[in-house]
Amino acid sequence: MVGLIESAGAILSASERRLEVIAQNTANVATPGYQRRVSFETLVANRQSSSGLPFLSTVVDTRSGQLVSTGNPLDIAIAGEGTFIVRDGERLIASRGGSFRRDEDGRMIDSLGRALQQSGGGDVVVDSDVVSIGVDGTVLVGGQPTAKIGVFAVDVTIIQSAEVGGLSHSAMDEEVADPQIRQAMVEQSNVVLGDEMVAMMATARSAEGGARIVQIYDELIGRVFTNLGQAGR
Amino acid sequence: MSGAFYVGAVGMQAQQRALDTIANNISNVNTPGFKRSDVRFAEVVLDRIVDGPSVPGMPVERGQLSGVQVVTAPMLSEQGELNQSGQALDIAIEGAGFLELMGSSGQTLLWRGGRLRVLEDGTLASAAGIALKAGITVPADVTAMVIARDGIVTATTGDGGEVIELGQIMLVRMGDDTAARRLDGGLYLMEDTVSLADGVPGEDGFGAIVQGAIERSTVSFNDEMVSLLLVQRAYAANAQIVQAADQLLGIANNLRR
Numbered sequence: 371m372v373g374l375i376e377s378a379g380a381i382l383s384a385s386e387r388r389l390e391v392i393a394q395n396t397a398n399v400a401t402p403g404y405q406r407r408v409s410f411e412t413l414v415a416n417r418q419s420s421s422g423l424p425f426l427s428t429v430v431d432t433r434s435g436q437l438v439s440t441g442n443p444l445d446i447a448i449a450g451e452g453t454f455i456v457r458d459g460e461r462l463i464a465s466r467g468g469s470f471r472r473d474e475d476g477r478m479i480d481s482l483g484r485a486l487q488q489s490g491g492g493d494v495v496v497d498s499d500v501v502s503i504g505v506d507g508t509v510l511v512g513g514q515p516t517a518k519i520g521v522f523a524v525d526v527t528i529i530q531s532a533e534v535g536g537l538s539h540s541a542m543d544e545e546v547a548d549p550q551i552r553q554a555m556v557e558q559s560n561v562v563l564g565d566e567m568v569a570m571m572a573t574a575r576s577a578e579g580g581a582r583i584v585q586i587y588d589e590l591i592g593r594v595f596t597n598l599g600q601a602g603r
Numbered sequence: 604m605s606g607a608f609y610v611g612a613v614g615m616q617a618q619q620r621a622l623d624t625i626a627n628n629i630s631n632v633n634t635p636g637f638k639r640s641d642v643r644f645a646e647v648v649l650d651r652i653v654d655g656p657s658v659p660g661m662p663v664e665r666g667q668l669s670g671v672q673v674v675t676a677p678m679l680s681e682q683g684e685l686n687q688s689g690q691a692l693d694i695a696i697e698g699a700g701f702l703e704l705m706g707s708s709g710q711t712l713l714w715r716g717g718r719l720r721v722l723e724d725g726t727l728a729s730a731a732g733i734a735l736k737a738g739i740t741v742p743a744d745v746t747a748m749v750i751a752r753d754g755i756v757t758a759t760t761g762d763g764g765e766v767i768e769l770g771q772i773m774l775v776r777m778g779d780d781t782a783a784r785r786l787d788g789g790l791y792l793m794e795d796t797v798s799l800a801d802g803v804p805g806e807d808g809f810g811a812i813v814q815g816a817i818e819r820s821t822v823s824f825n826d827e828m829v830s831l832l833l834v835q836r837a838y839a840a841n842a843q844i845v846q847a848a849d850q851l852l853g854i855a856n857n858l859r860r
Contacts, residue, residue, distance in 0.1 A: 393607035397614030
C-alpha cells in the first residue's frame with residue numbers, strides 16, 4: 371500500500387521534469403543547431419518496496435536538422451555527424467550552432483561570444499570578411515588557407531554533462547575523418563513542434579493518472595478506517 | 604516548483620524580443636541605408652542539480668534546462684541595393700565602409716551615406732546638418748560638384764568654369780560590428796575602446812563612394828514575413844507550455860479533495 375503513494379508521487383514529479391524538457395525544446399524551436407532532448411523513464415528498483423520508481427533521464431537526439439541557406443559567409447553548418455567545439459573562457463563546449471561573426475581580433479565567435487576552435491585546437495582567426503570555407507573546413511582568405519575548422523566526434527553521452535562543466539581537452543583528439551561543412555548555411559533546430567505538443571498532452575494526462583492513484587489510495591485508506599471502525603463496534 | 608513555467612516564460616520573452624526586431628526591420632523597409640538586424644536564438648544552459656530521490660547507485664540528475672536567449676545584431680556588412688537618384692548630393696557606399704561624421708560634441712559618428720547638404724558656412728554635412736569629418740568647405744560660387752569613387756571632391760566654380768579640388772572623403776571600417784550603437788537617422792556610435800580602420804575609398808575592402816545613388820534598406824519583406832509567422836507560432840507554443848505547467852500544478856493542488 372505504501373508503494374502506491376510513492377509511485378503516484380514519482381509519476382507526478384516525473385511529469386513535471388518531463389514538461390521541463392518539453393519546455394526547453396519548445397523554447398529552442400528556432401535556435402540554430404539545437405538538438406532536442408528526449409526524456410525517457412528508467413525504472414529504478416527501490417529496496418523498500420516492490421514497486422519501481424520512474425526516474426527521468428534525458429538524451430540528446432542527434433538527428434540533423436534541416437540546413438537552410440542564410441547568405442552570411444560566416445554561417446557554417448555540419449551536414450552529417452560531428453560537432454564544432456567552441457571555447458567559453460577556459461571551458462570547451464560542443465556546439466552544432468554555426469552562426470558566427472568576427473570579433474575585433476578576427477576570431478570567429480558565435481552569438482554568445484564563444485570562439486570557434488580549429489582542428490587540433492586553438493581559435494580560428496580570420497583577418498577578412500571575405501572568407502571561403504571549404505567542405506572539409508579549410509578557411510581560405512584571399513585564396514590562402516589560414517585555418518581549418520575542426521569537426522570533432524564527441525560522444526553524445528558526454529555532451530550532456532559537458533554543456534555544464536565543459537569538455538575535457540582530450541575531446542579535441544578525435545576528429546571526424548571526412549567532415550562535411552557547408553558555408554553560408556545554418557542547421558535548424560531538430561525540434562518538431564507537433565511532437566512536443568503531443569508529448570505535453572501525454573505528460574498532463576500522465577500527471578492526472580498519478581493524481582487519480584493518490585485519490586484511490588486516499589479512498590482505500592478511508593474505507594479501511596470506516597470499515598474497521600464499524601467492525602470494532 | 605516546475606521549471607517548465609520559467610522556461611516557457613523565458614521562451615515567450617525571447618519570441619517577444621524577436622518580434623520587436625522584426626517590427627523594427629519591417630518599419631524600416633523603405634529607409635535608405637538601413638541595415639536589418641538579425642535575430643539569433645541561443646540555448647541557455649545552467650548548472651543545477653535537480654533535487655531527486657537520492658537512492659544509492661542511482662545517477663544524479665543534472666539539470667541543463669534553463670531556456671533560450673535571443674541575440675539581435677545589426678548586419679552591418681550587408682550591402683543594400685544602390686538606386687540611382689540623379690541628385691549630385693546623394694552619396695552611397697558600394698562596399699563595407701562607413702563615412703565619418705563629426706558629432707556636435709566632437710564624437711565620431713558613422714554613416715552609410717545618403718543626402719548631403721552644404722551648410723551656411725559652406726561645410727559639407729549630412730542632411731541632418733552633421734558635418735563630415737573630412738572637413739570639406741564648398742565655396743559659394745560652385746556650379747557643379749563631383750565626388751569620385753575614391754572620395755576626391757572636385758568643384759567647378761562659376762566664373763570661368765575652373766575646376767578645383769576641395770578635399771577627399773575617407774572611409775572607415777569597424778572591426779567588430781556589435782560594438783556599434785545604433786542612433787537615430789541611420790547613424791552609428793562606436794564605443795571608445797574600439798579601433799576603426801581608416802582607408803581610401805575604392806581600396807581593398809573599404810568600398811567605393813558612388814555619387815548620385817541611394818543605398819536601399821537591406822530588409823527583405825519575404826524573409827521578415829516568414830520569420831514573423833515563425834515567431835508567432837513559437838510564441839503560441841511557449842504559451843501552451845506555461846498553460847500545461849499550470850495544469851500540472853492544478854492537478855497537484857487538487858490532490859486533496
